[in-house]
Amino acid sequence: MTHMRPLIAGNWKMNGTGAALDEAKALAAALKAEPAAARVALCPPATLIERLARAVEGSAVEVGGQECHAEASGAFTGDVSAAMLADAGAGLVILGHSERRALHGETDADVAAKVEAALAAGLEPVICVGETLQQREAGEAVAVVQAQVAGSLPKSLNGKDFAVAYEPVWAIGTGLTPTVEQIEEVHRAVRAAMVARLGEAGRAAPILYGGSVKPSNAAEILKTPEVGGALVGGASLKAGDFLGIIRAA
Ligand code: PGA
Secondary structure, eight states, X not given: OOOSOOEEEEEOXXXXXXXXXXXXXXXXXXXXXXXXXXXXXEEOOHHHHHHHHHHTTTSSEEXXXXXXXXXXXXXXXXXXXXXXXXXXXXXXXXXXXXXXXXXXXXXXXXXXXXXXXXXXXXXXEEEEEOOOHHHHHTTOHHHHHHHHHHHHOOGGGTTSOOEEEEOOGGGTTTXXXXXXXXHHHHHHHHHXXXXXXXXTHHHHSOEEEESSOOHHHHHHHHTSTTOOEEEESGGGSXXXXXXXXXXXX
């Protein structure tokens, strides 16, 4: 069980234009009025990072990217490097999200290379793992996430700030969530894989849960042993909903 401050990170995915900055400002103002027990981060689309970082400047809201390229620069049309995210005001970056793995063919080795790039740029990576419904039904959930941890976490994470996020693919955006027993089982397995990979350093980083976290289920999930925070998609788009989750931590 970790004892550090939980991290509640919002993943806006491909949602939000300038008008969405009002939600970020409302969140920042609410956290100024009543500071949160948890660390809070918003990961907007790359186009909004700089504006969002300015909009929440001086508040407790941290800013992150959703993805980065493994190379620092070069002929990679359409891609964004970790240094560019940092330059725009990001302090964190989500890597290996299941949507990237499924829709962009990212492998564990690709994710590990991106983690190295993030660390080189001074970003705190939030590395996602999670099984599909088919894998869970086949009894493979633990083996799948442990293999993803082993393959996606480079040894250079030792001594660095990072988080792992367990996001069952079947729980993302579906309204379905695992039982707290299932969450605890996988989080303990993720922790064991982190320690196997990184030694003692694998004990310190928080393991976030992600997948249909909302104000109504956040408290129960966040008090589960080995849950060190949440990665929140849909419910992070509205400041009120996201605050409901943050206040539960
Ligand atoms: P969700 O997404 O909260 O909308 O289920 C979580 C995620 O994909 O990080």
